[in-house]
Amino acid sequence: MALDQSSKRLRDTPRARAMGAVLPADRGGDHRRRTNRWTRDRLLVLLGLPGAVALLMFQYVPLLGNVIAFQDYQPYLGVGESEWTGLENFSFLWEADPEFLTALYNTLVLTLIQTVLVFPIPLVLALLLSSLAGERLKRVLQSVLYLPHFLSWVIVVSLFQQMLGNAGMLNTFLVQNGLPIVEIIGVPELFKALLTSQVIWKDAGWGTIIFLAAISRIDQEQYEAAAVDGANSWKRLWHITLPALKGLFILLLILRLGQSLSVGFEQIILQQGPVGIPASEVLDTYVYNNGILGGDWGLSAAVGLVKGIVGVLLVIGANKLAHVFGERGVYEK
Numbered sequence: 001m002a003l004d005q006s007s008k009r010l011r012d013t014p015r016a017r018a019m020g021a022v023l024p025a026d027r028g029g030d031h032r033r034r035t036n037r038w039t040r041d042r043l044l045v046l047l048g049l050p051g052a053v054a055l056l057m058f059q060y061v062p063l064l065g066n067v068i069a070f071q072d073y074q075p076y077l078g079v080g081e082s083e084w085t086g087l088e089n090f091s092f093l094w095e096a097d098p099e100f101l102t103a104l105y106n107t108l109v110l111t112l113i114q115t116v117l118v119f120p121i122p123l124v125l126a127l128l129l130s131s132l133a134g135e136r137l138k139r140v141l142q143s144v145l146y147l148p149h150f151l152s153w154v155i156v157v158s159l160f161q162q163m164l165g166n167a168g169m170l171n172t173f174l175v176q177n178g179l180p181i182v183e184i185i186g187v188p189e190l191f192k193a194l195l196t197s198q199v200i201w202k203d204a205g206w207g208t209i210i211f212l213a214a215i216s217r218i219d220q221e222q223y224e225a226a227a228v229d230g231a232n233s234w235k236r237l238w239h240i241t242l243p244a245l246k247g248l249f250i251l252l253l254i255l256r257l258g259q260s261l262s263v264g265f266e267q268i269i270l271q272q273g274p275v276g277i278p279a280s281e282v283l284d285t286y287v288y289n290n291g292i293l294g295g296d297w298g299l300s301a302a303v304g305l306v307k308g309i310v311g312v313l314l315v316i317g318a319n320k321l322a323h324v325f326g327e328r329g330v331y332e333k
Contacts, residue, residue: 069089149205153266
């Protein structure tokens with residue numbers, strides 16, 4: 001009894017509180033809390049363990065393969081016996097390789113188009129859908145907009161060829177009515193517009209899911225109070241809906257910047273033949289054509305490594321810019 005009172009007095013002294021003194025009783029309490037926490041969360045940890053192992057094995061361990069960017073890598077020799085070349089594989093950065101510059105230019109143009117034009121479209125669609133009064137009509141339109149997302153790029157490209165090709169439905173209709181045909185598929189000058197339209201058709205509807213969920217969480221009393229004050233639908237949209245979605249929009253934009261240099265490998269490689277390399281080569285297809293087909297593994301790994309580093313820097317820079325404007329971004333300070 002006397003020992004317990006003495007320990008309590010020792011813990012209550014200002015010096016003990018200032019120095020953060022921990023007595024055996026406190027350590028025992030911490031141990032019990034950790035034990036109780038493990039007992040409580042054990043099932044959740046075990047359920048998440050397979051996913052964590054898969055993420056580690058298939059996302060982080062393969063990053064070690066970037067070492068071949070500094071080698072004259074030969075598959076039959078392996079990483080251990082391939083010759084080290086230092087920064088020789090990165091010479092495309094300062095030697096102005098024409099093929100790399102063409103791929104970089106096309107990638108940047110498609111990135112700009114998809115960021116400025118394609119990225120905001122799901123927000124616009126979500127606002128339009130949320131403004132519909134009929135729930136049945138809203139569900140039907142959502143189903144129609146979601147469906148293309150589940151189609152593979154092989155099917156999407158085939159559908160566009162069947163619709164817009166030289167012998168497709170559009171030109172067949174024009175010929176039957178005595179009109180000149182319109183060449184769209186296989187025209188290099190229209191290739192970027194074709195890619196953009198395919199991306200919009202396939203994924204714009206799917207992107208509305210997050211925005212619709214965010215809109216549904218907005219307090220309806222704010223709209224009612226604004227309507228009572230005389231605010232019309234446009235003012236309610238501008239002063240209530242858009243401010244509520246601003247943080248989510250910035251978060252998704254920052255995450256999009258991390259993948260901004262990946263503009264659709266499968267979509268482009270399926271259509272690269274008819275339009276040619278100069279109009280369709282991007283960084284992803286450049287890596288494929290030089291690494292898988294050309295056998296220059298070190299150069300391809302170097303391009304992929306630079307692309308990944310640029311993506312990380314874009315995310316960090318955009319997140320810091322979001323902090324400057326008072327937004328949370330991907331992570332807080």
